[in-house]
Amino acid sequence: xxxSPSSPRLTFGAAAIIAAVVAGSAAAFAYTAGWLSPQRLTPxxxxxxLAPPGGxxxxxxxxxxxxxxxxxxxxSNGKGAELSQAQAFKAGQYPVLGRFNLGTPNPQAPDGTVRxxxxxxxxxxxxxxVWRTAMINAPVFPVATPEAFYQLLHAAGSKDxxxxxxxxxxxxxxASFGAWAGDGAWTxxxxxxxxxxxxxxxxxxxSGTERAARWSLVPAAPAVTITQAELEKRGPDYLEKEITxxxxxxxxxxxxxxxxxxxxxxTADPTKAWPADRRKIEVGTLVVQKIEAEADGSxxxxxxxxxxxxxxxxxxxxxxxxxxxxxxARSYDLRxxxxxxxxxxxxSPKP
Amino acid sequence: xTSPGPRFTALQRLLHWLMAICIISMxxxxxxxxxxxxxxxxxxxxxxxxxxxxxxxxALLRLGVRFYSGAPALxxxxxxxxxxxxxxxxxxFYALMIAMPLLGWAMLSTxxxxxVLLGGVRxxxxxxxxxxxxxxxWAAHFYLAFAFFALILVHIAAALFHLLVRRDGVFEAMAPxxxxxxxx
Ligand code: HEM
Ligand code: HEM
Ligand code: HEM
Numbered sequence: 001x002x003x004s005p006s007s008p009r010l011t012f013g014a015a016a017i018i019a020a021v022v023a024g025s026a027a028a029f030a031y032t033a034g035w036l037s038p039q040r041l042t043p044x045x046x047x048x049x050l051a052p053p054g055g056x057x058x059x060x061x062x063x064x065x066x067x068x069x070x071x072x073x074x075x076s077n078g079k080g081a082e083l084s085q086a087q088a089f090k091a092g093q094y095p096v097l098g099r100f101n102l103g104t105p106n107p108q109a110p111d112g113t114v115r116x117x118x119x120x121x122x123x124x125x126x127x128x129x130v131w132r133t134a135m136i137n138a139p140v141f142p143v144a145t146p147e148a149f150y151q152l153l154h155a156a157g158s159k160d161x162x163x164x165x166x167x168x169x170x171x172x173x174x175a176s177f178g179a180w181a182g183d184g185a186w187t188x189x190x191x192x193x194x195x196x197x198x199x200x201x202x203x204x205x206x207s208g209t210e211r212a213a214r215w216s217l218v219p220a221a222p223a224v225t226i227t228q229a230e231l232e233k234r235g236p237d238y239l240e241k242e243i244t245x246x247x248x249x250x251x252x253x254x255x256x257x258x259x260x261x262x263x264x265x266x267t268a269d270p271t272k273a274w275p276a277d278r279r280k281i282e283v284g285t286l287v288v289q290k291i292e293a294e295a296d297g298s299x300x301x302x303x304x305x306x307x308x309x310x311x312x313x314x315x316x317x318x319x320x321x322x323x324x325x326x327x328x329a330r331s332y333d334l335r336x337x338x339x340x341x342x343x344x345x346x347x348s349p350k351p
Numbered sequence: 352x353t354s355p356g357p358r359f360t361a362l363q364r365l366l367h368w369l370m371a372i373c374i375i376s377m378x379x380x381x382x383x384x385x386x387x388x389x390x391x392x393x394x395x396x397x398x399x400x401x402x403x404x405x406x407x408x409x410a411l412l413r414l415g416v417r418f419y420s421g422a423p424a425l426x427x428x429x430x431x432x433x434x435x436x437x438x439x440x441x442x443x444f445y446a447l448m449i450a451m452p453l454l455g456w457a458m459l460s461t462x463x464x465x466x467v468l469l470g471g472v473r474x475x476x477x478x479x480x481x482x483x484x485x486x487x488x489w490a491a492h493f494y495l496a497f498a499f500f501a502l503i504l505v506h507i508a509a510a511l512f513h514l515l516v517r518r519d520g521v522f523e524a525m526a527p528x529x530x531x532x533x534x535x
Contacts, residue, residue, distance in 0.1 A: 009516065010516050011515075011516075013515075014511075014512075014515035014516050017511065017515060018508050018511045018512060018515070021507060021508070021511060022504050022507065022508050025504060025507070026504060028379075029378065029379065029382065029500060032379045032382050032383045032386075033382035033383070033386055034382075034386035034387075040386060040387070041387075041388055042385075042386045042387065042388065043385065043386075043387075043388055046388055128465075128473055130465040146388050301463060301480055301482070302463060303462065303463075303464070305464070307393055308464070308465055311471045315390070315393055317390070319389070319390050321393070322388065322389065322390045322391070322392040322393045323388035323389070323392070325392060325393060325396075326384075326385075326387065326388045326392045327388065332462060333485075333486075333489055336462070336482040336485050336486055337482075337486040337489075339482035339483075339486075
C-alpha cells in the first residue's frame with residue numbers, strides 16, 4: 001500500500017465509509033434509546049400518566065403519595081426456610097421499616113376518599129440481604145399488564161365519561177378488582193387491612209428447586225367495616241391519627257402467608273387469584289412497634305422497589321415487578337431532585 | 352512515556368478492544384434499559400451494574416499498563432492541533448472510563464439501594480444517602496454518558512480517517528491483528 005502521509009486524499013469512498021459508520025452508530029443508539037419509537041411505553045410516560053390533572057405533587061412519590069412510616073420486627077418462624085434460601089425465612093427476628101399509604105398521587109387526599117391502601121416493607125437480615133415489597137389491600141390487581149395499567153390511567157384521568165366504561169368493557173379482567181372496590185367494605189384503620197403482594201415471584205429452596213409464590217400479610221386485628229361516608233366524616237387524616245394512637249397502645253401484628261402455585265397456575269397475571277386450596281405456609285409475623293411521621297421517618301427516602309430481593313427469591317414471568325422497578329426508580333429520581341419542595345420539619349433527615 | 356515500538360503492546364490492544372466492546376455495550380444497555388418497562392429491564396440493569404464495575408477494574412488496570420508500556424509516538428507530520436486533540440481525547444477517555452462506573456456506584460449508594468451484581472455479589476455503599484448528591488450523580492452519569500458516546504463517534508471517525516485517508520499507521524498501532532502498513 002502506498003504510504004503517503006504528506007498528501008492525504010479524502011476520496012469519496014473514504015468519506016462515505018466514515019459518514020456511514022458514524023451515522024449508523026448514532027442511529028442505532030437513538031433507536032435503542034427509544035427516540036425513534038414514540039409508541040414505546042417508557043418509565044417517564046408511565047409515571048407521567050399517574051399525575052393528577054393539576055400536575056404531580058413535587059417532592060412526593062408519584063403514586064401512593066400519602067403515607068406514614070413505621071418500624072418494627074419480622075418474627076420469622078422458620079417454616080419458610082424449606083421454600084427459600086433467603087435469611088428472612090430462617091427462624092429469628094429481623095428489623096423492618098415500612099410505610100402505610102394510600103393509593104393516590106395526591107399527598108393531601110382525605111383518607112376517606114381512597115379505596116386502595118398499601119404497605120411498603122423492608123426486611124433486612126444480618127448477612128446484608130435486603131427484601132423490599134410494596135403491597136395493597138385489594139385481593140387482585142385491576143389489570144393484567146403494565147400496558148393495560150397505562151391505558152387504565154388514561155381512561156381514569158379522561159374527561160370523557162365514556163372512557164372508563166369502554167376501558168372496562170374492553171378489559172373483562174378488571175371485573176374482580178371492580179367488585180372489590182365497589183363492595184363498600186371499608187375499615188377505619190390501616191391495622192385492619194390485609195396487604196397482598198399480588199405479583200408472583202420464584203422462590204428458590206436450599207436444594208435449588210424453584211416454585212412460584214405470592215405473599216400476603218393478614219392482620220391480627222379484626223376488621224370492623226364502616227361506610228365510606230362515615231370514614232370521611234372522621235376527618236382527612238383520620239387513618240394516620242388512628243394508627244399512631246393504636247400502635248402507641250400496643251404493637252400491631254400481621255401474619256405473613258406464602259402461597260405456592262400449582263404447576264399450570266397463571267403466574268404472569270395478577271388479576272387472577274389462585275384457587276383457595278393452594279399450599280399456604282405461615283412464615284412469620286410482622287410486628288409494627290413504632291409510627292413515625294413521614295417527614296421525620298426512615299421510610300420517606302426508601303424506594304420500595306419490588307425487585308429488591310434477597311437471594312432465594314427472584315422475579316417470575318409476571319411482567320409487573322420489572323415495570324414497577326423502572327417506574328419507581330423514575331419516581332424516586334424525580335422526587336429526590338425536587339426535595340426542596342417537600343415540607344420538612346426541623347427534625348427531618350437531611351436531604 | 353513513549354514506547355519504542357510502532358504499536359501498542361498486545362496487552363494494550365487486547366484491553367483497548369475488549370473495553371471498546373464493553374463500553375459501547377454499556378451505553379446501549381444504559382439508554383435501552385431506562386426507556387423500557389418490559390421484563391428485560393431487570394436483567395439489563397443487573398448486567399449494566401456488573402459490566403460497569405468490570406470496566407472500572409479494567410480501566411484501572413489499563414491505566415497502570417499505559418504508565419508502564421507507554422504509547423507509540425504519533426506521526427511526526429501530524430498537525431499539532433490534531434496531536435493535541437488526540438492526546439486530550441485519550442485523557443478524557445481514561446477519565447470517563449473511571450468516572451462513569453464511580454458515578455453509577457455513587458448514584459446507587461446515595462439512593463440507599465442495595466447494590467447487587469450478577470451472581471448475587473453485593474457491593475458496599477461508598478457514600479451515605481443524600482437527595483442532593485443522588486441528583487448530582489444522576490445528572491453527571493446521564494450527561495457524561497452522552498458526552499462519552501459523542502467522543503467515541505469522533506474517535507472512530509478519526510481512527511477511520513487515519514486508516515483510509517492518511518494511511519499513516521496510527522490505526523495499525525491499535526489494530527487487533529497484524530498490520531499491513533506498519534508505522535515507521
Ligand atoms: C405498572 C404498574 C404500577 C406502576 C406504574 C406503579 C407506580 C408506582 C409509583 C410511581 C410509586 C411511587 C414509588 C416511589 O416514589 O417510591 C408506587 C408506589 C407504590 N405502589 Fe405501585 N405501581 C404499579 C403497580 C403496583 C402494584 C401491582 C402494587 C401492589 C401489589 C403496587 C403498590 C404500591 C405501593 C404499596 C406503593 C407505595 C410504596 C411506598 O410506601 O413507598 N403498585 N407505585
Ligand atoms: C462505563 C461505565 C458506564 C457507562 C458507559 C454507563 C452508561 C449509562 C447510560 C448511557 C445510562 C442511561 C442514561 C439515561 O439515558 O438516562 C445509564 C444509566 C444508569 N447507570 Fe450507568 N453506565 C456505566 C456504569 C454504571 C455503573 C457501574 C453503575 C452502577 C453500579 C451504573 C448504574 C446506572 C443506573 C442505576 C442507571 C439508571 C439511572 C436512572 O435513570 O435511574 N452505571 N448508564
Ligand atoms: C468505547 C470505545 C473506545 C474507547 C473508550 C477507546 C479508547 C482509546 C484510548 C484511551 C486510546 C489511547 C490509547 C491508550 O492510551 O490506551 C485509543 C487509541 C486508539 N483507538 Fe480507541 N477506543 C474506543 C473505540 C475504538 C474504535 C471502535 C476504534 C476503531 C474504529 C478505535 C481505534 C483506535 C486507534 C486506531 C487508536 C490508536 C491511536 C494512537 O495511536 O494514538 N478505538 N482508544
